[in-house]
Amino acid sequence: ETGVTQSPTHLIKTRGQQVTLRCSSQSGHNTVSWYQQALGQGPQFIFQYYREEENGRGNFPPRFSGLQFPNYSSELNVNALELDDSALYLCASSLPGTMRYNEQFFGPGTRLTVL
């Protein structure tokens, strides 16, 4: 069973640029969630995708957007990067069903640094 994978591992961008992060969900999982983890903080929910549609969003501006593909892999896009976007971005996948009872399986994360 292949776990959740993310690419790239590390990324350095400058303010104002755009970035795309990628995630492949665990086999059989059709729900993908994205989180931002700033240094010294817990992960903050960005949004979730289920069957290629956004299914819930946290308190993040519209310049954070995403996609889910038919194979359940997902992308997180961030436009007009700001210094505060520097963080570890985590992707998690889960099985369908009642969300409150679903264990989420996390990928290793992408470390984004904005200069």
Place this chain on the structure above:
Amino acid sequence: AQSVSQHNHHVILSEAASLELGCNYSYGGTVNLFWYVQYPGQHLQLLLKYFSGDPLVKGIKGFEAEFIKSKFSFNLRKPSVQWSDTAEYFCASYNQGGKLIFGQGTELSVKP
């Protein structure tokens, strides 16, 4: 808004010491509580979870947690820590909107 809070930001213990990490949650309806661990350089992984039933939950690697409804608490415990338990620990819960809310995390350092 529903929240999860962890009392300790950094805990330092010697090997064989007992561990208790605090977690409090604000009531949001259906109870669902999780403890995740993040070992250095590794993925977040689930230690244990509680939804209902016996309030003492046993997880992997000798960890357990106790749900105390009257205190809105779900503290993580381990009788005897090892150096390999050095990691960051997160308490989490789904809110009514279906978002997984994490506490700030507790960094545990175990001295050999």
